[in-house]
Amino acid sequence: MISNQRVAVVTGSSSGIGLETSLTLARNGFLTYATMRNLNKSENIISLAETEKLPLKTLQLDVVDDRSVENAIRSIRAESSRIDVLVNNAGYTVNGAFEEHAMEEIKAQFETNLFGLIRVTQAVLPIMRRQKSGIIVNISSAVGRFGYPGGSVYVSTKFAVEGLSESISYELEPFGIKVVLIEPGVIRTNIVNSMVTAKKSQDPNSPYSQLMQKVVRSLERMMENGSSADVVAKAVLEAVTTENPSLRYLAGKDIESWMEAKRSMSDEEFYKMMKENLK
Template identity: 35%
Template sequence: MSNKKVILITGASSGMGKISAQDLIKAGHIVYCVARSVDKMQDLAQLGGHVMKMDVTNEADIESVVAKVMAEQGRIDVLWNNAGYGLYGPVEELSMEQVQAQFEVNVYGVARLTKAVLPHMRAKKAGLIINTTSMGGKIYTPLGAWYHASKHAMEGYSDCLRLEVAEFGIKVVVLEPGMIATGFNQGVNDNFSHASKNGPYKRLVNAYLRAMEKGMDGGSNPSVISNTILKIIDAKNPKTRYLVGQNGKLLVYMRRILGDKAFDRILMSQFK
């Protein structure tokens, strides 16, 4: 293909990262797929993807991956910062080690990799950086303080970065998924400790878990993310934000027009 791009994707071992990587490879792009578990990406390698181990909290991993892409391709056209996870639980009960780990992956990991890639994009005077935040970067839910804080942080980070790098021909886009059927809910469910389910916040914790279990298989098909990523990459002048997936636009709109207390009441009515 004449418009073949060199794309680096984090969090490519599962969920929307893996599915999007598959579709980008099939579309003819040169795709570097990175995650902590190489074994889970062998199907991407068989499709023609370049699979490498990378932990976004590890500086040596990041330097090695970026150096390899540059040595083999001479450029990185698109960086999609997609790796992340959701830490949920009562603020009082989560340890600061857990909180720090959440930010190490969801915020500082993005910053580390972006800093490593930017000099190469500046040299080419071109590039596209896509940061996955969430509708959770615009709204909030009980028990998700640190996950939402990390995604709100990425919203602000991305806006500032967009202004700073524009003069170098680099674009920054925020991808804000709503509910996507990727197993995220199961991951959140697994975060809750036995102590939380039986501690001072047990009423809210167990009501939340019941609500999560009802929606465990819910959400939009991950193809909505893949289609959006393809659209962003192909666009000459992409939008600054793409809010896609089940309930995303609805909840963000409600948050904006209702105000805090009304939105609080609607949220908490789901966790009785």
């Protein structure tokens, strides 16, 4: 039997934005594949889905693993025959002075945040192209549009996601496939606990030590006032249920003013403001 139910796939659904987005999509009628690399973390989402009788299934998908991605997408296609929404959410942050990052730390960050997104998107695109419809939602960041000290590697991955998304939107439009960037501000999730700090930047004798400490204190302050993950989930829902979605959606209470500053200030003024924020 062919169902009209729209099918959504979300990566990194074990916590934070991915978990909230999977639940929100399922609550709004999408048959949702809440994928995660470690299914041992699926208890919470499964129990919520059972209690609320949501159309939600969990599935193993590690974005850095070719075979895991292939298997997951193949089994979704076999079971549901279509994928209408892909939310590329899986990611983490590395922090540290650029000079002190080991190449392995940099490559690992790109492997998840950029190549992981590419791997999953390339696996899903043939399905969307054949069905002549679909929407790819890439969870970028406010820092997909401006840099900050200590964030050079993470920020680079998000700038890359922005450039990639903007470029493929031209290629995919003729096939009825839309591309959306979600740019969250500071959101209270597990991202702080999973943050990786460059080994050399942890050394108190590092020449960047003072600056890095300021950055971490400022990130912690911002996190305390961060928005909850449901504001991002709502932005995703809006994007995937609107007939003509915008390329970019901001999400989070602080983000509008940051973007306004970025739009209205010269690079020099913005730089000065960022430095003030780090005091």
